[in-house]
Amino acid sequence: MSTAPQETGFDHSLAFLSDPYRYISSRCRELGSDLFETRILLQPAICMSGPEAAAVFYDPERFQRAGAAPEPLQATLFGKGGVQGLDGAAHRERKALFMKVVEPERVAALAGFVASEWWSAARRWQDEDRVILYQEVVQLLTRAVCTWAYVPLAEDEVDKRSRQMARLFDEAANSGAGHLRSRYARRRLEKWLARLVGDIRDGRYAVPRGCAAEAVANHVDADAQLLPVEIAAVELLNVLRPTVAVAVFIVFAAHALHAHPECRERLGGDDPDYEDAFVQEVRRCYPFFPAVAARVRVDFDWAGVHFPEGRLVLLDLYGSNRDPRVWEAPDEFRPERFLDRTPGAFDFMPQGGAEPYGNHRCPGEGIAVTLMKQAVGFLVRHLGYQVPMQDLRLDLSRLPALPCDGFILSDVRVLEPQGRGRTQAQHRPEARL
Template identity: 60%
Template sequence: MRRIPQVSGWDQSLAFLADPYRFIARNCRQLRSEVVQARLLLRQTLCFTGPRAAELFYNESLFCRAGAAPEPLRATLFGKGGVQGLDGAAHRRRKALFMRVLAPEQVAALVRQVSHEWEHELARWAEQPRVPLYAALHPMLTRAVCHWAGVPLAPAQVALRTRELVALFDQATGPPLSHLHSRLARMALESWLAHLLAEARAGRVELPEGSAAEAVALHRDEDGKVLRPRIAAVELINLLRPTVAVSVFITQAAHALHMAPQCREPLSDSLAGGDMRYAQAFVQEVRRWYPFFPAVAARVRHDFEWQGYHFSRGELALLDLYGTNHDPRSWDDADEFRPQRFLARKPGAYDFIPQGGAEPHAHHRCPGEGVAIALMMLSLDWLLHRMRCEVPQQDLSLDMSRLPALPRDGLLISGVQALS
């Protein structure tokens, strides 16, 4: 057996946090291996990159998810007891809930609600000299997804629930005070939604028929029992939070539109003309090129060998999402933004993994990819055809030490006008 290359240094946690998107690929490249070992948070961790490693990582007979995510992320981003930490039949049963709730007709209904919010927000944005696009998207997405999901949200609650949902993905890996805020936000959201679902089951609150909230309240796991209210709340948040987090992809798409002006005309023609192939290619290239999640975690299920390396039961493993999406073995000119690459080829299940790899019904690939793509397409249509705005002088460089990575000034727009 070959020895898995070890990243130099006693602990690499600070190096990883300083450059979370490029850490794994850089070290794998330097050590000429698809897998390296690094000590992260004082624990030896397997770090994988590339399509072959991704295919290995999603082999459920070799890797499991239970207990893999670090506790700070389970206490903020994911929640405890949710679908991300399940394996086997339990995972497939819970995942079926999400695939049913996020069926195409349900996604279309969510898109219509978000479009209504775009129209509502434009009037407010037009009154402001400058609008930070990323932050401005949060309340509109919160209102839209809560309405779509059947979660009652009074106007006076919008600001609070928006801050809490955003804190789950925007502050989870921040400095101690930000992380604490994320933990407190998770606790508040779970309490709010657990009470709502318990009241609905008791018949004291009526949830809209066919809504996501009703589906979560009525869902039964493989043991035939409904979810405990707190776990049900975690899963309902797993529908609300990712939709609000699409604000990251929308902001990145707007950034790409500004930084790659040669794409504007073919993108506009595609969206207006009904041939959506270029628009879809543009959205996919945004998801490939821009950093969103840096990595996903799993544990080695049992001892096995791969590529001459031995892996031991219980070892923690990270799969590099960003580096795999930029792997030159899969992508020509991988660091260039080129939407047309998606016109020439259909992406694979293991080389294009912005929201996880493999097949979404049975594996841990995100069931919300369709939502992200549809809302990005909608937002690009609004930006190109239904409003006019300018991008004033600002720092448009991406902060790669931030999770999620965004333009440093949040992408300011000015001179907003609605087009009739």
């Protein structure tokens, strides 16, 4: 068998980290191939891009997730022992927990809490000279998801916990102090949630059956045992943290509304299909996850290339979502493209490919889409604001690639009567002392 094109040089970790979103696709174009061999983190790796490569990458007979994520990401973004690093029956059993937590009626309930937080935040913003949207949305999502999940959060803890949540995905890939802050934030959050799991199991904190905190605390794993308290804390955080991370997608949506005012005008009407198409185009175009990692389970050959057992493989998500073989004018922002077609599981992968139930596609994708559509509707129909002079460039050298100034709003005004009440009756878990 022939071998894949090889990138020259000893190690390319710095090249990847300096341009994480475009590194794989640009090298594939230069080398004229959908895959190439390189060295990342001082170990041999194969990088892949495109829908055909994705279909192979998500074959569980060929690839596994165990041992794929670098330790720095396990210690920050994912947590050690969580669902992302499982395979086979263990993964299916653990994934079933998350799919139950994110059933449509539960997502709808979460959206109700988020809606209330949008209104509360908007009224508060009217009294401020300027608002950094990213920071504010992180806070409002932290409040909402903790309320929804029955995780007690005192008012004086909101700022601390929201900053800790954000550090898990906003500073995980940083070097130096930023990465250390991310590690410390995870330790503090896991300790906080482990106490909560213990209290639920011991009957010191009563929660309704089926809420996220109860479902995780009392989940029986593939070995017919409750999860160890420390792992349960990791998995409860794997419910909270991705929901808070939707703040990144919401800021991207606000950026797209500003960059494409013609879309804002059309979104002002009552066209749910276009609203969905707009959100999906934001997810396709904007840079959230650059790539996903796996290891070869057993030796195999594909496309004239040998994949040895244990080899690290990276699948390009950002570049695959802009593949010109799949998407016409892939670098143009065209929501209409989603009105004409339903993309396949390996054509459109903003949060992973394949299907979510038995594979490693993100179970929180429905939450992301729902909360993005809700945010777009609120920004278009219920919030007046100005976008003052600022640096709106997306910093593609950082993860995630947010607008450089976090997307600043000024002259905020609510476009609904101030007396508007909560969208539904809300529970408020009592804060732990």
